[in-house]
Amino acid sequence: MRRNPRPGSSLRRRILALGALVAAAALAGPATPASAADADCTLSPTGGTVTKPLDGRSYELHVPAGLTGSNVPLLLSLHGFGSAGWQDELSTGWSGFADAHNFIVAYPNGLPATGFGAWDPYTETSPDVPFLRHVVDDVSAQYCVDPARVHVDGWSNGAVMSQRVACEAADTFASVTSYAGGTPTLAGAAAPCEPSRPISVGLIVGQFDFTFAGLAQNAGEWRDYNDCSQAAVHSTDAYGSTDRYSCAAGTELMTRVVGLTSHNWPSGARGEDQRSRMWAFFQANPLP
Numbered sequence: 001m002r003r004n005p006r007p008g009s010s011l012r013r014r015i016l017a018l019g020a021l022v023a024a025a026a027l028a029g030p031a032t033p034a035s036a037a038d039a040d041c042t043l044s045p046t047g048g049t050v051t052k053p054l055d056g057r058s059y060e061l062h063v064p065a066g067l068t069g070s071n072v073p074l075l076l077s078l079h080g081f082g083s084a085g086w087q088d089e090l091s092t093g094w095s096g097f098a099d100a101h102n103f104i105v106a107y108p109n110g111l112p113a114t115g116f117g118a119w120d121p122y123t124e125t126s127p128d129v130p131f132l133r134h135v136v137d138d139v140s141a142q143y144c145v146d147p148a149r150v151h152v153d154g155w156s157n158g159a160v161m162s163q164r165v166a167c168e169a170a171d172t173f174a175s176v177t178s179y180a181g182g183t184p185t186l187a188g189a190a191a192p193c194e195p196s197r198p199i200s201v202g203l204i205v206g207q208f209d210f211t212f213a214g215l216a217q218n219a220g221e222w223r224d225y226n227d228c229s230q231a232a233v234h235s236t237d238a239y240g241s242t243d244r245y246s247c248a249a250g251t252e253l254m255t256r257v258v259g260l261t262s263h264n265w266p267s268g269a270r271g272e273d274q275r276s277r278m279w280a281f282f283q284a285n286p287l288p
Contacts, residue, residue, distance in 0.1 A: 043144050049062040054131075072104055077106070119157050122160075129164065151173060154177075155265055174282070203215060203222070212257065228247035239274075249288060258270065
């Protein structure tokens with residue numbers, strides 16, 4: 001007659017087996033989160049620039065052919081008042097530059113206004129910061145984006161919006177540049193600027209542009225926000241002059257005046273110089 005095992009012997013065997021599994025896991029070390037390279041993402045090109053619908057709005061997306069690396073930077077470029085993403089692409093030349101410098105560029109579209117679209121960088125209830133965050137999320141959901149190298153630049157009304165992004169979304173955007181814009185606080189008459197961390201900001205204006213008059217005040221605000229040095233390192237070059245301030249947590253404030261230029265985005269060699277300087281600024285200032 002078959003004898004039953006001693007009561008509890010099966011339970012003891014299961015406990016010993018479980019202990020062995022736990023010990024093996026401990027020797028293997030802690031699990032690491034999946035990187036962008038491990039995730040289900042792609043660097044496949046868009047075959048030019050395509051329109052992507054989002055939140056009842058849209059953005060233009062340019063993913064170059066031949067992107068290399070496990071993940072790549074993402075730049076959002078914001079158009080001016082009464083304009084649109086496709087016009088910003090033509091004016092700034094970022095897509096061709098992205099092709100040559102291994103990154104993705106998106107051109108979000110502002111809400112409808114006279115002509116095409118506009119941004120609201122002034123009110124606390126502006127829908128634009130959440131929308132721009134969602135653009136980053138939407139691109140990153142499909143493409144292998146480096147979360148430490150998501151940047152934003154803007155022109156005119158878009159430049160003011162890029163500064164508002166620095167005020168409210170420094171956890172998402174690593175650094176920002178603003179061309180031909182101004183302060184999003186309207187010298188205290190609009191929503192305050194309260195960055196969650198020091199963030200590197202580049203303020204660029206044309207020598208003959210009306211925004212030149214506000215550059216000193218705009219820069220003074222960012223020196224306060226980021227606890228920057230009062231003295232700048234000044235340099236001049238063939239296309240303009242630059243001041244750089246060292247700021248808290250290894251960040252920087254850059255101000256630049258582009259010579260012989262007004263409100264329009266610089267063209268030709270000046271335009272290429274501006275793109276190169278902005279991109280060098282972004283590369284030097286990833287998300288900490």
